[in-house]
Amino acid sequence: MINNFKLGGIIFIYLFLLFFINGCTTPEENAINKGPEVYTVEIKNMKFQPEELTVKKGDTVIWVNHDIVTHCVTEELTKAWTSGKIAAGGSWKMAVENSYNYFCAIHEVMKGKIIVQ
């Protein structure tokens, strides 16, 4: 019984210290410790949704085409990169290193923006 009580105490202290140490890290440290995140842009009703997305350098953005027609995602200013054709129901992803204005080169009125913080 005493041994069980001691064991319970040790576990309690261990858990307490674990939570206490973790609680001592600042939100900034937590954000730094977090790895790259994945964001989704829905291509729906001939729009990029959201049209503007803020991410951190190295995060991944996935574009998913929910429309019945083919789309693409292309850097707007110099066409530095493009997804190529994304068929209906298809998707394409890219790790983002810089801020970009982009558009669908097939339907030029469809525009979007990625901002790297």
Add this chain to the structure above:
Amino acid sequence: MKQFMKLNMAIVVCSIIVFGSAYAQKNPKLTDPEIASVAVTANQVDVNYAKIALTRSKNSDVLKFAQTMSDDHTAVINQAVALVTKLKVTPKDNAVSRKLLSDAEKTKKQLIAKPAKAFDKAYIDNEVAYHKAVISTVEGLLIPQAQNAELKKLLQDVVPTLKAHLAHAEMLQKKIEKK
């Protein structure tokens, strides 16, 4: 050019009058098989205009736009055919689809007869007018009258595509006018 524009607008206005009168229920209501026929015909008409542009235009913007019209409207036709096949509905010819086809024949002849220099403007002007008329028909006539929920949804899903096509055509229209 002015004569072509006048005739073109007259065709569009006549189409809207025909569609509008149907909407006002002076004409018999369209059934789902008839709505399916109008939807497929309206898309096929624009695919046919695109085919003319792809053989006649030398302008890279116009060629790209025409290819998009051909691809997108073919995709919509394929969706409509897949749906009517699933629903076991046979599209039924009717006054609205026949009017669309007869107007399209006149426009096709005018486009083919256009001198090379005037073709791009004539094609894009027609695309602007045609998409406006089709959007009006789909929103004002086909969607309200469609009975089957899946057919209604397909028509609703197509509207943003038609509006993006219209905005794209208007953008090209301005670009061509500046030249």
